[in-house]
Amino acid sequence: MSITTEATSLLPGYRVLDLSSSMGAFCGKLLRDLGMDVIKVEPPGGDSGRNEPPFAKGHFHREGSLRFAYLNAGKRSITLDITKEAGRKLLLELVARSDIVLETFEPGYLGKHNLGYETLVEKNNKLILVSLTGFGQDGPYANYKAPDIVGNAMGALLYISGDPTMTPCNPPETQSYYYASLFAAYGAMLSLWQRETRGIGAWIDASVQASMALHEHVAFNYSAEGRVMKRAGSQHQHNAPANLFQCKNGWIALFVTQNHWPILLKVWDGHDPALDDPKWINSNLRRANADYINAQVTSFTSRFMKEDLAELMQKNGIPGLPVNSPSDFMRDPHIQARGFFSAVTHPVLGSFLQPGNCFMVDGKRTGPSPAPLVGQHNREIFHSELGLEKSEMESLVANGII
Numbered sequence: 212m213s214i215t216t217e218a219t220s221l222l223p224g225y226r227v228l229d230l231s232s233s234m235g236a237f238c239g240k241l242l243r244d245l246g247m248d249v250i251k252v253e254p255p256g257g258d259s260g261r262n263e264p265p266f267a268k269g270h271f272h273r274e275g276s277l278r279f280a281y282l283n284a285g286k287r288s289i290t291l292d293i294t295k296e297a298g299r300k301l302l303l304e305l306v307a308r309s310d311i312v313l314e315t316f317e318p319g320y321l322g323k324h325n326l327g328y329e330t331l332v333e334k335n336n337k338l339i340l341v342s343l344t345g346f347g348q349d350g351p352y353a354n355y356k357a358p359d360i361v362g363n364a365m366g367a368l369l370y371i372s373g374d375p376t377m378t379p380c381n382p383p384e385t386q387s388y389y390y391a392s393l394f395a396a397y398g399a400m401l402s403l404w405q406r407e408t409r410g411i412g413a414w415i416d417a418s419v420q421a422s423m424a425l426h427e428h429v430a431f432n433y434s435a436e437g438r439v440m441k442r443a444g445s446q447h448q449h450n451a452p453a454n455l456f457q458c459k460n461g462w463i464a465l466f467v468t469q470n471h472w473p474i475l476l477k478v479w480d481g482h483d484p485a486l487d488d489p490k491w492i493n494s495n496l497r498r499a500n501a502d503y504i505n506a507q508v509t510s511f512t513s514r515f516m517k518e519d520l521a522e523l524m525q526k527n528g529i530p531g532l533p534v535n536s537p538s539d540f541m542r543d544p545h546i547q548a549r550g551f552f553s554a555v556t557h558p559v560l561g562s563f564l565q566p567g568n569c570f571m572v573d574g575k576r577t578g579p580s581p582a583p584l585v586g587q588h589n590r591e592i593f594h595s596e597l598g599l600e601k602s603e604m605e606s607l608v609a610n611g612i613i
Contacts, residue, residue, distance in 0.1 A: 220246025221572060225403065226309040228252055228302075229286060230293070233260045233385065234357075234419070235315040235343040236282035238392035242311070242399060243285045244568045244577045250309075250592065251286040252293070252302070255611055257585040267560045273585065274559040280582040284555075284565060288583035289592050290613045294324055297612045302326065303334045304597055311339045311399055318348045328414050337412045339402040343395045347418040357419055362387030366423020375442040391422040450494050451501040452508045455534060458517040462534040463524075465508070469494045471529045478527050479511050553579035589613055 223246040229239035230252045243249040251258065260279045267275040292298040303326075306312060312331060314321065321327050328340050342348060345357020346365075355361075360381050363369040368387075373380025398415035406412055424430055428440040440448060447453030447466065452475075455462045467475050469492055476482060486507065491497055497504050512520055517533040524531030533539065540546060541564070552564040553576075560581070567576040593599045593613065607613045 220577070222246045222400070222403070225311065226250065227311040227313055227399075228305055228309050229313045231313050231315040231343065232258075233263060233278070233282065234345075234388050235313055235341075235392055235395060236260060236279075237389050238341065238343060238395040238399070239286060239313055240282050240284065241392065241396040242313075245400075246577070247311075249286040250305070250588070251283055251288045251583065252305075253288060253290050253585060255290045255292055255586075255613060257290070261585070272559060274557075277560070280557065280560055281566075283582040285577075285580035286583060287588040287592070288586055289589050290586040292612050293326060295610075295612055297607065297610070299324060299326060301593070301597065301612075303330075305592070306331055306334045306338060308596075309335065309338070310403070311341060313341045313343070313395070313399070315343050318342075318344060318353045332412060335412075337406055337410065339399055339406065339412050339415065341395050341399050341402075341415040341417065343391055343417040343419070345419045347421065348416045352420075359385040359387050362391065362419035362423055365420045366426075367429045368423045368426055371428055371440045371442055373442050374444045379442065387419050387423050391417060391419040394422045394425075446501055446505075447498075449498055451497040451504045454501075454505055456505070456509050456512040458512050458515050458520055458533075461517045461536075463512055463515075463517045463520050463531055464534055465512075465524070466530040472497070474527050474529055478523060478529075482511065483507055550576060555579045555581045557581040558584065586613065 222242075225242075225247040227239060227242050227247050227249040229236070229249050231239060239249050239251070257273050258279070260282065261273040261276050262271075263276050263278045265277050266272060267277060291301060293302050321331075331338050331340060344353070345362060346352040346355055352365075357365075360369070363372075363381055363386065364379075366387065369379045369381055371379075372382060395415065395417040398413075398417060402413040402415060432438050432440060445455045445464075450466065450468060453466045455464055472492055476486060491504075515523070521532045535543065541552065546552070549571075551567055553567055554562060555565045556562045565579045565581070567579060589604070593604055593607075594601070599607075604613065
């Protein structure tokens with residue numbers, strides 16, 4: 212398979228109006244990476260996500276948020292105050308020309324501004340509305356605020372995360388937002404399929420809490436057996452050695468099953484002869500004695516550079532690879548060979564390498580594109596598409612509509 216960086220699209224021709232906050236921005240990014248035209252609808256002055264750090268070169272600038280730049284790469288930007296009647300009318304004109312509306316407002320917000328689902332489908336009876344919130348559109352918690360840590364906590368993932376001797380540890384980044392965005396995008400794509408086959412739209416009601424609860428420890432293990440998984444840090448729940456192990460220059464992740472254990476002993480020069488006892492073949496026994504096994508394995512791994520040990524493990528068919536830092540990942544020859552990063556240029560951020568889509572189609576990745584400036588595409592959409600005259604646009608700007 213030849214690998215290129217030519218643009219490729221699975222779902223071209225569809226339009227998304229992205230009114231989401233950081234909670235759903237990744238959903239919009241996923242839809243854009245599938246080939247859809249995603250229009251980022253921002254309030255005049257810019258989306259609040261533009262104020263989220265980190266910022267390029269450490270200096271606050273509404274065009275310099277690295278988080279915003281990643282989550283909105285390739286989208287088009289318009290500014291529009293949908294709380295005002297003139298802004299509402301313009302949004303409805305765009306709804307009539309769109310396939311999907313993505314929003315993360317609290318339940319009832321759009322309805323309060325005469326933009327509820329019933330109003331939207333009057334304008335476009337095949338519209339797909341994707342509403343992503345912390346707890347869904349109804350229920351006792353519907354209007355609760357849900358920052359990422361709340362999503363992880365209420366979805367029960369946080370309870371089992373971290374060192375067993377300490378308080379639960381929230382994962383880095385905004386994992387609950389990313390995870391929920393995946394399911395919101397999944398719902399949007401299935402709704403498009405339904406529309407193509409049955410000719411009807413849909414309202415997708417996605418919940419951060421419910422998305423996080425789909426992990427097996429909540430949705431199956433406890434509901435089936437009442438069994439609560441305990442915090443174990445990086446230690447696998449059912450196997451050992453299956454953890455992160457110290458090397459001279461970092462860590463390596465090892466996962467040694469019953470089949471791999473005898474192979475590990477063969478390549479492990481100077482291991483304690485007691486480990487040759489056939490009883491240690493049993494994975495359950497090794498896991499029950501994980502502290503002892505892990506200490507023994509660390510005495511072996513700490514002799515190596517992580518890259519050298521990984522090569523030894525892979526050569527012998529043992530699952531073991533380095534724990535990459537971000538710089539390790541970017542320099543990884545496999546990542547480079549697969550063309551994961553492509554160069555883009557942004558007026559404020561300058562030239563940088565941007566990660567591509569996580570999958571390839573016929574050996575190609577989605578073409579890279581930087582995030583838009585605030586309102587960069589106002590003229591393109593309001594004038595060229597909706598037919599507003601220059602004087603009309605100037606009036607809208609003067610009145611704080613765009």
